[in-house]
Amino acid sequence: MRILITLALLIGCVGTVFGATLKLADGTSLRGEVVSLSNDVYTIRSDSLGTVKVPAADVVSIRYGRSTTQDSSGAQAQVQQLQTQLAADATVMSMIGELQNDPQLQAILADPEIMRAVATGDLTTLMANEKFMAVMNNEKVRAITRQATGEK
Numbered sequence: 393m394r395i396l397i398t399l400a401l402l403i404g405c406v407g408t409v410f411g412a413t414l415k416l417a418d419g420t421s422l423r424g425e426v427v428s429l430s431n432d433v434y435t436i437r438s439d440s441l442g443t444v445k446v447p448a449a450d451v452v453s454i455r456y457g458r459s460t461t462q463d464s465s466g467a468q469a470q471v472q473q474l475q476t477q478l479a480a481d482a483t484v485m486s487m488i489g490e491l492q493n494d495p496q497l498q499a500i501l502a503d504p505e506i507m508r509a510v511a512t513g514d515l516t517t518l519m520a521n522e523k524f525m526a527v528m529n530n531e532k533v534r535a536i537t538r539q540a541t542g543e544k
Contacts, residue, residue: 424438
């Protein structure tokens with residue numbers, strides 16, 4: 393059950409971390425997948441531009457796939473809905489079961505800083521954490537995300 397809850401939170405974060413629109417100081421916008429935040433530089437993977445590095449100082453705002461102003465009760469309701477959706481999908485539950493002994497996921501579960509950031513929705517901390525980003529880029533986790541969100 394702990395893995396189900398954690399994956400629901402992680403997939404909830406995937407929905408916000410991936411598919412972002414960055415508004416830049418010069419007035420332009422950049423749409424893409426936030427790959428990382430390291431040394432105050434965002435790495436964005438854009439369909440049209442490829443991989444782009446943007447200094448954090450040039451970013452005015454980031455808008456994710458869902459509202460970034462969502463209150464905590466709304467976020468909790470969304471996570472609970474996602475948990476219910478994951479638990480009802482036999483394919484997803486099988487995929488989650490296969491991840492139980494994955495060393496990357498176990499490292500996330502054992503890291504209090506990451507778990508605190510996941511629980512509070514602290515995307516800046518999560519994106520700057522190499523262990524978290526490794527799990528987000530883990531093909532098994534991405535496959536679960538695609539299955540859960542209906543992506544192809």
